[in-house]
Amino acid sequence: MKDYNKKPQKAQKDGAEEQIAKKHRENAYSIHKSEDKPLELTNAYQYSQVLQLEHAVTNFMEYFNKIIQLSPNYKVYLENVDRPQETSVEILPAMLRHKLKCAAELASLNELGKLPLLEELNNYESKFSASDRKPILKDLKESDLDKMSASVNNEMVRHWNEVSRKAEEEEEEDGYEPEETKKKWPPKLPEIKNSAIKARVFIHKSMINDKLYLSEHDMIKAHNERLEFLGDSILNTTITMILYNKFPHLSEGQLSKLRMKLISNERLKKWSFLYKFNEKLRTNLDKTCENNDFKHGKQKLYADVFEAYIGGLIEDDPKHNLPKVRKWLSKLASPVIEEEFKKDDDLDVNEVDINAKKTLYSLIGYAALNLHYKPIQKPSSEDSNALVECRIKDGTVLGVGKGRNIKIAGMRAAQQVLQNKPLIEKYANLRAAVPRSDSVVKGPSGSKRSPPSDDGDDDSSASQQAKRANLGPGNDTSSNSRIVAMPDGSLAFN
Structure with a gap:
């Protein structure tokens, strides 16, 4: 006998999906919600929030693409995991963490064509138009709007509808960039009709x-x-x-x-x-x-x-x-x-990576290498650009940067070194081979000093060296011990 109270399997599935969607809607926009009031035009976006969002999207795309470029696929990853004896000692700890595996899986999905979202995201900016209200990502449909929580009030929707309509009318007339990729030359001359x-x-x-x-x-x-x-x-x-x-x-x-x-x-x-x-x-x-x-x-x-x-x-x-x-x-x-x-070298449109020096030092820097930046030209009336060389202890120049001031030129010098993958690999291996005990600079007295910073400045202030001398392990000092200055400027116990 049929149970007419029992819902069909599809209906049950649809009901379950609706419950999940409802739960997601309840959690959505939680940072904006206050009681059950709809979001007003004035508080849908806050300025600091917008800055963080744009920064996050920029970094997301940059690092997502870097993962695809750097990571081997999952097959290669497993080969390395299965043969730890053939893996470099400095890499082995990373193989025990989740990040390399995650990167390998993403790279594999991209290789197999199962990561269409990445391609959509890479092409997002080129397809974006402020006047087009249709979603660009394929999995997001206009019909999905009815399932979403009300993040703005009706007045805001009407406002943006009007803005979009006007933008569509003007877009046809006022575009700057040519739409055709293959253009005839010279471009067609606009006609004077009068x-x-x-x-x-x-x-x-x-x-x-x-x-x-x-x-x-x-x-x-x-x-x-x-x-x-x-x-x-x-x-x-x-x-x-x-x-x-x-x-x-x-x-x-x-x-x-x-x-x-x-x-x-x-x-x-x-x-x-x-x-x-x-x-x-x-x-x-x-x-x-x-x-x-x-x-x-x-x-x-x-x-x-x-x-x-x-x-x-x-x-x-x-x-x-x-x-x-x-x-x-x-x-x-x-x-x-x-x-x-x-x-014209002065026309440089590349954005400056403000973290280039830190990134470079994290990859190849150590105290004995003495990675530093040497200004070789300051801006002048003849040449408005500064030149800075990225050097190591023996004077070898790893890279040169140009910019409107010394600071920017130094960042660009570090960026140039970061783009030289064989060079990075060479010095990263050299750093890995240096024993920990030899990776700090020692003064004439034998006391350890901190390694230089990424711009080559050596922190050798008297107060900090004195503190390290007093608190460092293995320093057997008596009550009569005192710190004295050496002829070269360093400190030692007497």
Whole structure:
């Protein structure tokens, strides 16, 4: 006889999953909850919380990828576990802890293609758009919203719906980066639809100077100088915004230097020839004479006509053409920017790792190695960069760093050493081979001193050495013992 009170197996499963989901919802956002009130717009995010979240996501991705790059797969891990006699002594303790196994399993899942989340996370930034409200991670569906706890009130949802709608309308017009990966060169020139404005772009002032029948107002409106003035301002602002948004880690000086390369007369002249503006320009200047103002001015009027064309686009249709100018100039400037970065060492967009020195010392540093940083060039009016060498006791230079000050240059020197894997392996093995008793520096009296810090500074203050001398093991001192200064500055018992 059937038991009609018994729920079908699928229904029981769905009920169990709902209970689990309900429990997760109850625990979700616990740091924000206060009683049962919905979260308000003002307290959904706190500033310090946002800073920590962004920092955590950045570190999460960096270290997740580092695990995949460094770790062997699980098969290799097991081979090492099964043959401990062939494993280095300094590595063996780590094999008994959980971290290497966890890393090996993650690397194996990635090798087998079973870790799609990592690929999604790596591509997250490129797929992100502030105007797109759909989830990017595949396992998160829009339908899941109904299962989540209310973390914001309805007013906030309506607010963000309105913001997103407006952003979607503007996104089509105001993008900076080209969407196509394979671009034709040169990028398509935006079109000036008003024929009168387009004609004025290519009329040089020399064509109007002898037209005495024109009033001053008519003369101003008949050539391209006003359009050049407008275009110069738009060009400067647009290139500034492109560089400012594209390179958040460049300093003001580096941005200014790069901008000058992009808006110089020589660069604009090349772009003008690229679009054959030189063939369209109408002028009364003699272009054939070798010693005239035209030659002495390095053909500046060709740079001017390029700016005039930008001004013509804005005068023709400012609302629709300004985003087009931004996209066009972004594509046009891209190879120039790439070229400048290759030949100019001052344009360094790599973020400085503030923990580079500590990381390096933790890998290879010990007292006898005397890892330290030697400034070899300070910033000056001739060269605004500092140079610092990362050295060891015998004077060997492990790496060199450049930066706008000594501190940053030192960090970059450590970063350069960290990128040299064979070098790191060599000195890490040397450190592992040094007996513990020999890994400290001894003074003339035989008393032990602490090893130098990661920047090579040796802590040898009298008070700390005296404290170590009094408290160190094996120091048999009588009541008449006293600490005296040695000729070399160290301390000893007398």
